[in-house]
Amino acid sequence: MNVKPTVKSDIEIAQQSPMKPIIEIAEKLGINEDDLELFGRYKAKLTTESLKKIETKKSGKIILVTSINPTPAGEGKSTVTVGLGDAFTKIGKKAIIAMREPSLGPTMGVKGGATGGGYSQVLPMEDINLHFTGDLHAITTANNALAAFIDNHLQQGNQLQIDQRRIVWKRALDINDRALRKIVIGLGGPVQGVPREDGFDITVASEIMAVLCLATDLQNLKERLGRMVVAYNFDKQPVTVADLGVQGALTMLLKEAVKPNLVQTIEHTPAFIHGGPFANIAHGCNSVIATKTASKLADYVITEGGFGADLGAEKFLHIKARSAGIKPEAVVIVATIRALKMHGGVPKNDLGREDVHALTIGYSNLKKHIETIQSFGLPFVVAINRFITDTENEVNMLVDLCKQENIPVSLTEVWEKGGAGGVDLAHKLLDVIEKAESNFQPLYDLSDPLEDKILTIAQKVYGAEKVEFSPKAKKQLQDFDGFGWGHLPICMAKTQYSLSDDPTKLGRPTDFTITIRELKPSIGAGFIVALTGEVMTMPGLPKLPAALKMDVDENGKAIGLF
Structure with a gap:
């Protein structure tokens, strides 16, 4: 009798994977203990002084990981990002991964976690998916402090003549809660404030998150915070944080959050996990500080943009790269056969069946994202993130479709094999970087209307x-x-x-x-x-939130993060 092997969940794999003290991970990068602010044994922030010490070092090469349009079938972009970083380490290259911090909203709602998967994960998985080092809480606090300052200004005489009907700053919460999208505040009489309409955004949709992720240092953070528009006055002119005079207070609340967080993968490759703006609402990339710091400490930085190339990659290239002076060397476009079959018309429940015809139709989605990356003048490799349900006929068809058009392609098995499953992808990336020089060029000029x-x-x-x-x-x-x-x-x-x-x-x-x-x-x-369209800045929870499967055991170990 054949017994089907049990497949471990992501959290089981993570909890069974031994970690090295973060001091040892930092030492591999030339960072000593005095340059770290420790959060226990396995998490740390880099000090402001350590960031200044490495500013003049030569920058390493940045590789951007993006994907096709996501589907409920899953693409595994973060998994490939982590696995690729481990693959570079495995072939003897000095590499660092730079990724976004997960939001509690999607973690408790749909995703259940966002730190990679299988044997290509960043650790400690539980901490990163929950409160981590408190960055998102600091951003939430700063956002809501600003909201309180605005309403207090109205209550105390409204010297700036803010039109309470034209206040655009919302409050924030890092959880999906549709009931808070539109609310009324200030009810109860004169001493309770000025009544007005308000609402909540999820924290990762707050402009403060985007500001923190695009700031180059603490002073730049303060300047950006001061420029944020919070309302319009009765003359319909913008009112900024600097007009309220609270940019210093907000910066103080964020002075620790602006420092990048250092963790490790299952295979002990260093990883910076810092910042996490939504890609369908904001620009969807981890912080400039983390990415540039990583580039000063390694020869290769593997980073990602949120969602597909139409969102995360486009915004990385038009907003983050241009703002920070970053020039990516190459791009990885992640695709799965399951997702391409969905783009070809197959319902999610039927994805386990072989369907080469639907795959061929769905390939058109991948082809468009390839054309987009080519239009930016960037070399690339398509990474087929293999699932256990993929058949040999389907794999061969997708590889053949790519090869017929001279598209570099690699079959990637990092979920199952960790870094070893991404070695071919790493070698092909090195090959295209060497042979096809990046001619990165934005698609529009900033001077365009x-x-x-x-x-x-x-x-x-x-x-x-x-x-x-x-x-x-x-x-x-x-x-x-x-x-x-x-x-x-x-x-x-x-x-x-x-x-x-x-x-x-x-x-x-x-x-x-x-x-x-x-x-x-x-x-x-x-x-x-x-x-x-109908893009929501405060998502709602699904009928059966991922939180229903979450718990802790008697020792406080998390259950149900996946």
């Missing part, structure tokens, strides 16, 4: 035919140009599930229109958000 920048992204990255602007958005385009914001890059808020702004249009939709319903200034972060 805001409307043209949006059109460029919609047509060149999404494949849209045209863009329509609501009357409100048209008025905002004029106003923002008048406020001197026309030179800023665009951050598109769009569904991650489709190249279009309709999440039901999978594959490679054609002849579609992107509708811009509203613009939102993120002047501290340094971009203008263009809102499309």
